[in-house]
Amino acid sequence: MYGKFQEYLSAELKEIKSAGLYKSERFMTTPQSAHVGVNGGEMLNLCANNYLGLAQHPEVNAAAKLALQEWGFGMASVRFICGTQILHKQLEEKLSKFLGSEDTILYPSCFDANGGLFETLLGKEDAIISDELNHASIIDGVRLCSAKRYRYRNSDMLNLEEQLQVADKDG
Known part of the structure; x- marks a missing residue:
C-alpha cells in the first residue's frame, strides 16, 4: 500500500x-x-x-513523600490555568525573603521561565542580539516578546558585529 513511500523512508533513515x-x-x-x-x-x-544531586537526597525524598500524601501528584496543569497552590506561594515568599526581593515566581522548568522572561522585561524600544544556536527555550521566549530581534551566526564574531551595527542603526 505504501511501498514507494516506505522505500523513500528507508533510504532517508x-x-x-x-x-x-x-x-x-x-x-x-x-x-x-x-x-x-x-x-x-x-x-x-x-x-x-x-545538577546538585538532590534527586536522591534522603531529606528531599522524605519531604516529597509527605507532600505527595498531603497534596497528591502535582497540579495536572500550569498555575495560570488551575491556579497556584499555597505551597508554591509559600516557597516563593521564602525565596523572596532569602534573596531580599519584592517577589518571586516559580516556573516548572527553565524552558517555561525563558518563555516568560523576555516578554516581561523587553518592549518595542529594546533589541535582542541572539546566537542562532541558542537553546530552543530562548528562541521561543524571544519570539514572544515585542523587542526587535537580530540573530548572528554561532561563533561568528564578524556577523555579530554586523548585527550590532544594524541594531544600532535601527535605533
Missing part, C-alpha cells in the same frame, strides 16, 4: 544513520544520580537537570 545523526533511546536502569546505569554499564550523567 539509512542516510541519517550513515551521517551519524540517528538518535537511539537510552534506557536508564538506576535512579537519577551523578552516575547512572545505561545499557548494562555505568555512565557519568552530564545531561540531567539534577
Whole structure:
C-alpha cells in the first residue's frame, strides 16, 4: 500500500544513520544520580537537570513523600490555568525573603521561565542580539516578546558585529 513511500523512508533513515545523526533511546536502569546505569554499564550523567544531586537526597525524598500524601501528584496543569497552590506561594515568599526581593515566581522548568522572561522585561524600544544556536527555550521566549530581534551566526564574531551595527542603526 505504501511501498514507494516506505522505500523513500528507508533510504532517508539509512542516510541519517550513515551521517551519524540517528538518535537511539537510552534506557536508564538506576535512579537519577551523578552516575547512572545505561545499557548494562555505568555512565557519568552530564545531561540531567539534577545538577546538585538532590534527586536522591534522603531529606528531599522524605519531604516529597509527605507532600505527595498531603497534596497528591502535582497540579495536572500550569498555575495560570488551575491556579497556584499555597505551597508554591509559600516557597516563593521564602525565596523572596532569602534573596531580599519584592517577589518571586516559580516556573516548572527553565524552558517555561525563558518563555516568560523576555516578554516581561523587553518592549518595542529594546533589541535582542541572539546566537542562532541558542537553546530552543530562548528562541521561543524571544519570539514572544515585542523587542526587535537580530540573530548572528554561532561563533561568528564578524556577523555579530554586523548585527550590532544594524541594531544600532535601527535605533
